[in-house]
Amino acid sequence: MKTARRMEAIKPSATIAMNVKAKELKAEGKDVLSFAVGEPDFPTPDNVVEAAKRAMDAGETKYTAASGSNELKAAICEATQRDLGLSYEPANVLVSNGAKHSLMNVAEVIFDEGDEVVMFSPYWVTYPVQAEFVGAKPVVIETSGEDDFQPDLEQVRAAVTDRTVAILLNSPCNPTGAVYAPETIEGIAQIAVENDLTIVSDEIYKHIIYDDAQHVSPAQVSDEARAQTLIVDGVAKTYAMTGWRIGWIVGDAAFIKRAGALQGQATSNPNSIAQAATIEALGGPQESVAEMTAQFELRRNFVMERLAEIPGVTCATPRGAFYAFPNVAEHYGRELAGRKIGGSLDMAEYLLDKALISLVPGEAFGAEDYIRISFATSMEELDEGLKRLKAALA
Ligand SMILES: *Cc1c(COP(=O)(O)O)cnc(C)c1O
Numbered sequence: 595m596k597t598a599r600r601m602e603a604i605k606p607s608a609t610i611a612m613n614v615k616a617k618e619l620k621a622e623g624k625d626v627l628s629f630a631v632g633e634p635d636f637p638t639p640d641n642v643v644e645a646a647k648r649a650m651d652a653g654e655t656k657y658t659a660a661s662g663s664n665e666l667k668a669a670i671c672e673a674t675q676r677d678l679g680l681s682y683e684p685a686n687v688l689v690s691n692g693a694k695h696s697l698m699n700v701a702e703v704i705f706d707e708g709d710e711v712v713m714f715s716p717y718w719v720t721y722p723v724q725a726e727f728v729g730a731k732p733v734v735i736e737t738s739g740e741d742d743f744q745p746d747l748e749q750v751r752a753a754v755t756d757r758t759v760a761i762l763l764n765s766p767c768n769p770t771g772a773v774y775a776p777e778t779i780e781g782i783a784q785i786a787v788e789n790d791l792t793i794v795s796d797e798i799y800k801h802i803i804y805d806d807a808q809h810v811s812p813a814q815v816s817d818e819a820r821a822q823t824l825i826v827d828g829v830a831k832t833y834a835m836t837g838w839r840i841g842w843i844v845g846d847a848a849f850i851k852r853a854g855a856l857q858g859q860a861t862s863n864p865n866s867i868a869q870a871a872t873i874e875a876l877g878g879p880q881e882s883v884a885e886m887t888a889q890f891e892l893r894r895n896f897v898m899e900r901l902a903e904i905p906g907v908t909c910a911t912p913r914g915a916f917y918a919f920p921n922v923a924e925h926y927g928r929e930l931a932g933r934k935i936g937g938s939l940d941m942a943e944y945l946l947d948k949a950l951i952s953l954v955p956g957e958a959f960g961a962e963d964y965i966r967i968s969f970a971t972s973m974e975e976l977d978e979g980l981k982r983l984k985a986a987l988a
Pocket residue numbers: 632691692693694695718764767768796798828829830831836839840841
């Protein structure tokens with residue numbers, strides 16, 4: 595069957611291949627431990643589940659406005675006011691089927707063929723793919739664990755050309771856990787304003803933050819920066835609601851109107867029951883968020899202690915999200931269990947085959963020297979998994 599040329603941008607992901615292999619080994623009865631998952635291991639809070647049940651019983655089972663119900667948009671405005679101190683109207687909000695869908699809406703509405711989009715590596719796998727799918731060109735600025743994965747502003751400035759239309763930010767970052775310093779966010783916002791660029795700020799991990807790290811949104815930097823910022827967020831990570839599929843964009847009303855028109859033709863409204871549950875998640879008690887974050891922080895500390903004991907492995911301390919992103923490149927070139935470890939994919943395959951631990955090769959995030967370990971798993975599993983990692987690299 596004929597396939598459109600734009601499908602060339604959609605490559606089967608290394609992550610999925612690893613997952614398939616891990617499942618095969620599990621099916622063979624092997625005790626595989628997975629540190630590859632990108633979702634909280636906690637259940638969705640009870641009050642949210644109850645709100646969904648009530649919505650079904652009350653007959654909230656029909657179409658809502660294609661861009662999301664007014665009640666939910668109002669709840670998102672209130673949450674944005676509470677979290678960032680910024681006031682928006684429902685006309686500034688588009689609710690979509692998860693934050694990934696929100697980001698795809700941004701790509702489709704903003705990027706033309708040949709437009710350049712500045713982004714930082716290690717990047718979330720989806721960013722370059724979405725840009726390429728609509729014909730835009732990802733311009734990738736590398737960050738390194740040695741600098742805590744903080745972007746260099748001079749490099750950002752140098753990357754901007756007359757084709758650049760947007761800068762894509764993700765702080766706290768998946769896969770590195772980096773939280774960009776306030777000065778960095780301010781600097782990037784300033785560059786965007788000077789060059790009339792849209793700032794796409796993926797803030798899906800903004801509530802999962804450790805130590806004294808502080809989340810700053812580019813929309814908070816100045817009125818000018820705010821006018822050019824599209825904040826992307828959702829319930830998936832903050833409220834352990836990955837399966838409910840609700841995300842949103844907050845920003846310029848004219849953009850929101852266009853993106854809403856696109857969504858009206860593509861998917862119509864996101865699930866009405868999940869929308870009702872999201873109103874409760876955002877407006878109800880927030881204790882579960884703090885509890886979950888406290889658990890993640892304990893695990894983060896544990897993972898960092900254990901990684902520090904493994905020779906040839908260095909890891910920048912994650913200040914947010916729930917991933918550690920250690921550099922394992924010192925082990926590249928070694929021959930382990932009869933195979934030469936050439937890079938992150940070989941390393942991940944070796945660790946899966948020999949240590950029965952599955953994690954994501956850095957290659958998937960444009961960062962060959964690293965592997966990603968999710969700590970959205972129990973302490974017991976982390977304990978056993980890190981023992982296995984240490985033994986496998988000895
Ligand atoms: C999980 C994740 C998202 C998207 O989440 P949805 O499940 O689509 O709401 C977006 N950005 C990053 C960096 C993520 O890790």
